[in-house]
Every structure is written in structure tokens, then in C-alpha cells.
Amino acid sequence: MQARSLSVETADFDPSISGIAKEAVLAPLFGGKTDPVALKKHEEALKAKLEGFERILAKQAYLGGNEIGLTDIFCLPHGTLAVKGSPDIFNDTPNVARWWGSISTRPSWKRVLAEGGF
Numbered sequence: 001m002q003a004r005s006l007s008v009e010t011a012d013f014d015p016s017i018s019g020i021a022k023e024a025v026l027a028p029l030f031g032g033k034t035d036p037v038a039l040k041k042h043e044e045a046l047k048a049k050l051e052g053f054e055r056i057l058a059k060q061a062y063l064g065g066n067e068i069g070l071t072d073i074f075c076l077p078h079g080t081l082a083v084k085g086s087p088d089i090f091n092d093t094p095n096v097a098r099w100w101g102s103i104s105t106r107p108s109w110k111r112v113l114a115e116g117g118f
Helices: 002-029 036-057 070-085 094-104 107-116
Strands: none
Touching (some): 002 036, 036 094, 070 107
16 A cells, blocks of 8 residues: 555655645745746646545545654655645645645654754
8 A cells, every 4th residue: 555655645746746846945045036837837737636535535534544654754855845835735736735844743743843954
């Protein structure tokens, strides 16, 4: 199950969410400008991909099952940046929002953020 969920993360979640992170957070951070057309394109692509996550997370707590796994952890870096740039990105998918709240507020991730300067 973990391998399948990792494949979904790599193929579906990461390309869209990393595009949001790049446009909304990283470009301005490095002196560039956010391209609103590109940002909207990435947001729309991610919303379409989140439908699959929504179905998976309606049946289980995490992407690979009922315990947090590597796939969930892989979603944290780009997801954190994307949420900074598009805070409402998960609002239309309640199971994804629940999952995101669960993984992004873990004490271990909060320590990473504090130590890494996110």
C-alpha cells in the first residue's frame, strides 16, 4: 500500500504542489515575481489531483493506511510552502484538509520548521 501511495504522491501531488510553492513563495523569496496565471494553473491542477487523495483519505487516516508513513512525510515540504502561498488550497476537500492538519501539526514537523527556518 505504501508503494502505491508513494507513486500517487510522486505523480499527482508533487508536480502541482511544487508549482504552487515555486510561484507563490520561492519566486518572491529569491527576488522574482509570482506569475498569477501560472499560480492559478497549478492550483487548478492540484485541485483536480486532490480528488484522488480525497477518496483515499475518506477510507483511512493517511495515504498509506491508518498510520503515518513515508508518503505523508514526503508531502510536507512542498505542501507547507504551498499552503503559505495558497492558504485555502485544501478547503474544498475535507478529508485532505483533515489529513493535512494531522500531518502538518505534528510536533516533529514543527521542530523541523523551527530549526529549518521555513
